[in-house]
Amino acid sequence: MLKKSLNIVQFFVASIIVILPVLCTADDIVIVHAGRLMAVPGDSVKSEQSIIIRNGKIAAVKPGYIDGKAIADDVKDTLVLHDLKDMFVLPGLIDGHVHVTDELGPNTKLGIVERSDAATAMFGIRNAQLMLGAGFTTIRDLGARGDDAVFALRDAINMGIIDGPRIFVAGHTISPTGGHGQRHGYRDDVFDIIKYSSICDGVADCRRAVREQVRRSADQIKLVATGGVLSETAAGTGQQFFDDELKAIIETSHALGRKVTAHAHGTDGINAALRAGVDSIEHATFADKDSFRLFRQTGAYLVPTILAGVSVAEIGSDSDSFFPASVRHKALQVGPKMIENVRRAHKAGVKIAFGTDSYVSNHGLNAREFELLVTAGLTPLEAIKTATVNGADNLGKSELLGSLEVGKYADLIAVDEDPTVNISALRNVGFVMKEGQVLKKL
Numbered sequence: 001m002l003k004k005s006l007n008i009v010q011f012f013v014a015s016i017i018v019i020l021p022v023l024c025t026a027d028d029i030v031i032v033h034a035g036r037l038m039a040v041p042g043d044s045v046k047s048e049q050s051i052i053i054r055n056g057k058i059a060a061v062k063p064g065y066i067d068g069k070a071i072a073d074d075v076k077d078t079l080v081l082h083d084l085k086d087m088f089v090l091p092g093l094i095d096g097h098v099h100v101t102d103e104l105g106p107n108t109k110l111g112i113v114e115r116s117d118a119a120t121a122m123f124g125i126r127n128a129q130l131m132l133g134a135g136f137t138t139i140r141d142l143g144a145r146g147d148d149a150v151f152a153l154r155d156a157i158n159m160g161i162i163d164g165p166r167i168f169v170a171g172h173t174i175s176p177t178g179g180h181g182q183r184h185g186y187r188d189d190v191f192d193i194i195k196y197s198s199i200c201d202g203v204a205d206c207r208r209a210v211r212e213q214v215r216r217s218a219d220q221i222k223l224v225a226t227g228g229v230l231s232e233t234a235a236g237t238g239q240q241f242f243d244d245e246l247k248a249i250i251e252t253s254h255a256l257g258r259k260v261t262a263h264a265h266g267t268d269g270i271n272a273a274l275r276a277g278v279d280s281i282e283h284a285t286f287a288d289k290d291s292f293r294l295f296r297q298t299g300a301y302l303v304p305t306i307l308a309g310v311s312v313a314e315i316g317s318d319s320d321s322f323f324p325a326s327v328r329h330k331a332l333q334v335g336p337k338m339i340e341n342v343r344r345a346h347k348a349g350v351k352i353a354f355g356t357d358s359y360v361s362n363h364g365l366n367a368r369e370f371e372l373l374v375t376a377g378l379t380p381l382e383a384i385k386t387a388t389v390n391g392a393d394n395l396g397k398s399e400l401l402g403s404l405e406v407g408k409y410a411d412l413i414a415v416d417e418d419p420t421v422n423i424s425a426l427r428n429v430g431f432v433m434k435e436g437q438v439l440k441k442l
């Protein structure tokens with residue numbers, strides 16, 4: 001049903017796109033006056049800067065507060081000026097690990113069989129907008145159940161039908177039979193209906209599973225290398241795919257131009273995925289010295305998701321916890337390990353990209369991860385880099401995202417205080433712009 005409606009909307013949007021260039025020939029110019037500007041996280045912060053934006057992209061960054069009329073090519077050019085002279089401006093944030101169409105809670109398990117795909121997409125709109133309002137202009141969805149809800153959400157945002165962050169979608173998580181990606185705790189026939197993930201066993205079948213996600217228009221591939229905290233099974237958190245299966249998934253993804261990330265907690269699974277050439281590891285809770293050496297050798301990113309660890313430990317230690325016993329045990333074991341592991345990884349020189357696993361924690365609270373990264377030993381600037389320049393690199397999109405430089409998307413946010421002094425300032429984002437369009441202004 002949702003698919004059908006989208007097609008009708010697509011038709012109208014396509015008609016408008018054809019008509020628009022005829023009606024308006026002049027370029028709109030958007031100018032942002034930034035009191036303090038961190039255009040490229042890692043480079044110096046500059047005062048009193050002007051960001052000039054055309055067609056949603058950065059056309060120039062100039063010192064001083066520029067008068068728009070001076071740069072208009074043509075009197076017909078429309079000028080829009082945003083005064084952020086009292087604010088600290090930085091690039092839009094990137095969360096590399098979310099599940100936008102769901103949120104963990106006491107009713108999650110029942111919700112999976114109750115909620116239709118269309119309702120899931122609607123819920124996804126709410127979650128996407130919460131994250132956008134929190135300053136996350138780009139998110140990566142690492143595993144969404146059902147049919148096409150997450151794809152419809154991504155496409156509707158890209159087409160301008162609804163506001164939301166830019167979404168890079170992995171589609172169904174790729175998991176072995178009985179693995180973490182295979183949702184547990186239902187009757188067998190129910191599993192077929194909920195389409196929780198793409199199950200494969202053996203080399204040929206794993207190649208098929210990757211091709212299937214690419215056919216569904218996945219931007220990226222997510223595999224499950226080890227057991228997980230939230231799977232209702234006594235399988236632990238060790239390696240689940242064999243080495244040849246990991247290799248088959250990663251080689252097929254790369255051959256089809258997709259980056260691959262691996263969910264991995266146990267040391268054996270982390271190291272096997274890194275040896276097989278994975279582009280990043282999610283969680284990496286029990287990483288050891290060999291893992292850190294492999295991270296450095298391969299250039300793979302670690303996406304720590306400390307907030308997920310803290311959140312499951314909080315839920316697991318609650319006396320009324322809605323977690324079943326099998327999950328509770330793992331939650332209490334894995335959660336507290338994560339922060340120490342990030343401390344060791346950071347000291348060992350592992351590249352870190354920002355990710356929260358938002359779904360485990362409530363959507364919109366993503367910036368809490370910055371504080372946790374700082375607790376784990378990153379400087380506030382290093383923490384900001386994980387969600388900007390590193391986040392863009394982890395997506396393979398540095399040419400368009402992660403900093404405010406000429407030719408990149410005009411995705412920017414503003415906060416009241418300098419976040420390199422007080423990282424918690426990122427919890428209160430007062431202004432959000434995506435591709436030159438203001439989506440939040442307090």
Ligand SMILES: [Zn+2]
Nearest residue numbers: 097099142357
């Ligand atoms: Zn996740």
